[in-house]
Amino acid sequence: MVNLTPLLPELFLFCWALVVLASDLFSKRRSASLPGYLSLAGLVITGFLLIPAHDAYLWGGMFVSDPFAVFFKIIFLGAAFMAIGSSFGLAGRMTHHRGEYFTLILFSTVGMMFLASAKELITLYVGLELTTIPLYVLAAYTKSSRASTEAGLKYMIIGAVSSAVLLYGLSIIYGLTGTTFLQQITINLSIYWLSYGELGPAFSIALMAILAGLAFKLALVPFHMWAPDVYEGSPTPVTAFLSVGSKAAGLAAIVRIFVGAFIAFATPVMAPRDWGSTLAVLAAITMIVGNIVAIRQTNIKRMLAYSSIAQAGYIMVGVVAASNLGVSAISFYVFSYMFANMGAFAIVAIIAERTGSEQIADLAGFSKSSPVLAGLMAIFILSLAGIPPLAGFLAKYYVFAAAVQAGYTWLVVLALLTSVIAYYYYANVIRMMYLSADPNPHHIVPSFPAGLVLALAGIGVILFGLMPEPILKLAIAAASSFVF
């Protein structure tokens, strides 16, 4: 009998998701918030279950619970917690399938957790699919809305195609190395390289196919076309979860495969087509396009969608560094990004709930009608922009430090230049809220769970900007899961 202890958090959350589903059924769908609160409780318990699960592996290393996996699982749980917390308003308006909504978020979270732990290609792929399939449904959840239906369909088609591309790349790797275990792949590729002196075009194609498949999931330019429409059309909490949870999951997969297995091919020494410089170019275009297009947006969800595309570009700068510092930097980056982005989307959800508008222009005078919410929104936006002393600044600093250390100074200069563009559209939101003299008729008070999410996000953004040391230690431990 295999000792399943390392798998306990995932197993628990999976079963708990079924409990949530059943609770909705047996409460005769009377209470809007019962499944929601149950889900929140389940996520907290899963978080506690993560504590002892360190450095354990299952099934010959197919599933590992190393510090990197645990760190990303904390992020997934946090993102799911905040997404569910800001969903109560949405769920309250649902007449059907309320329990299923929360259950799908939890299932997707389980998928992400599997993905972060996968050190074998099939497990990784199944984890990825378990992550995204519930998200297709969630994107289309407000069935009566055309935009939401379109979002779901678009997301599903693009998701399926990208999965196919990814799978194609993975199958070539299997063909070249005869194994699906990442560790063995590294060894076999090295042997192959030592015997033949090169890896040939098949390896390059595999590398590019995997990169393209995962770039779709992360919405890197030019694989980003789906993101704005899907982000705009989906229910806001789902958008938030997509932009943080699903992005972090895709990132975990990229790090596992590229930094974990292909680290030797990050520079042109061993590979004719090294992934380091390819990814550097992708990161550069992503930052440029994401930030420039974001300027033109008038819908705040769309603006945040493009901003999150750009943010993925900054994260890639850390991946390009492919170093110890790089992995700890992106881990910290995603952690701080989770608080700021989930917080910003939660406020958008709260406002849209009340006013029915998602336009940036309708934020005018918001600082006078709801000063606390406006203040929090300003803090989240400033953290996304990377203004000290908020967590987002340290995250950027750390990622850029990693890239400078790895010799990618040009990429850092470019990243910083594009971040000046970003300051402009981020400042535009603040300008609307604070500088506009127009009165805003809505005094908005968030519901209890939404308030909890905002408090959590606000504390996270400020606290981990001023006292980041504990999280940095965890992030550095996460990087130690890899060999450089």
Added chain:
Amino acid sequence: MTYSFPILSFIVFTPLLGMIVVMLLNRERVTAIRWMSAVFAFITMIFTLIVLKDYDSSTASMQFMESFNWIPSINASYLLGVDGISVPMLLLTSLLSLVAIVISFNITNRVKEYFAFFLLLECGMLGVFVALDFFLFYVFWEVMLVPMYFLIGIWGGPRREYAAIKFFLYTLFGSIFMLVAILVMYFTSDPHTLSMIELIKTAPTFSRGVQIFAFAFFFIAFAIKVPVWPFHTWLPDAHVEAPTAISIILAGVLLKMGTYGMLRVSWAMLPQGLHYFAVPIAILGLIGIIYGALVSMAQKDLKKLVAYSSVSHMGYCMVALAAYGSVTAIAGCMFQLVSHGLITGAMFLLVGVLYDRAHTREIAAFGGLANKLPVFTGIFTLFGMASLGLPGMSGFISEFMVFVGSFKAYPIIVGLAVLGVVLTAAYILRMIQKIFLGEFDIAKWGGLTEINLREILCVSPLAILTIFIGVYPKPLADLMRATLENLVVLMAR
């Protein structure tokens, strides 16, 4: 030297505490908010005076040091300390902040937010002058931008939104170069360190290429703040659109940060870069002097005239800094910083006083105001004379030291720069003549009221210090001497 009491932290965070207190007050209690802010600014100033009293000016080493291992994972520490170039800046900042808060008592729109943002701004400014760790320095450097954006953008003039975002983006654009330079310095140093004290010791051993690269990047960041021509284009917009108190702070403190950063960071750490760029910097300084003065001459708006005069006056600092071999020149630069902070701060204050009453700043609209406002005219003329460098006032001392100190290194540039003094005299005197002398339009300006007691109280410390430094510059010179002599040695490496 260690000090039993973390006084620098108290200086930096007293305004922050003030901000929290102000935010807790009810927004209707306007008077309480105003006085509370003033009290906190006053306490901060008392703390800086204590630092001045206990500062040992016989040594160049850092004093009142505080050190705390803040973020060990990235080697960032909370490292504070002051020497002869930061103490005058601290005093200037705390004094001008208090003055600016008291002169802002006439703000009636969104009072609570105004003072909260202002106190946050003061915290950031003071932090820049005491931080000795690059990470901390950068944090403070950026922290002030956000309140500044709001202060210009909410309470500014008609084009405030444009001015605010232009200032914000322009300065952030500069900061990114500083960030890259910091990272390059960090990874070049061995062992990696962000401590400025360590880097002042070790950075001159970096290769020439790294030094030139880092120097150029730091220079862009600081030059935008100074501002050095041609990086000055944000200044007229920001200074003119900002409310009076913020113009005072912009001219009096923020412009000083650029020069302070140069002396503290790039000049002291990267001598090879300095030697490489010294002549171009002197030329940029000269262009700034002449260009600023000529543009000032052409201004129709009084506030714009004062704003452009800053470009001209900061040019002297650049010429002085380029003559890095001379203690006199560097001391002249420091004198110019203090003196320009006092004089231009006061000028903006007085322009604000006039604008509050007349609701226009157009020079041509006035005339003969001396008949109606003798006290105001007297004070304004005093600062006008100080600005054009009349002997007996601080402006004369600083400009004289700049010229004497840098003449040996750049005889031609200094010779041309002296022309700037003539131009300054021309535009200042013309302005005074047009506003205060000549025909008085009693129908139009008969209702103007004289400068009130609160405003006189605000401007008098600036006037007293301007004259005091002009007549007896020795205390200030003594305060800085040891540090500057050491600095000149460092720069010659």
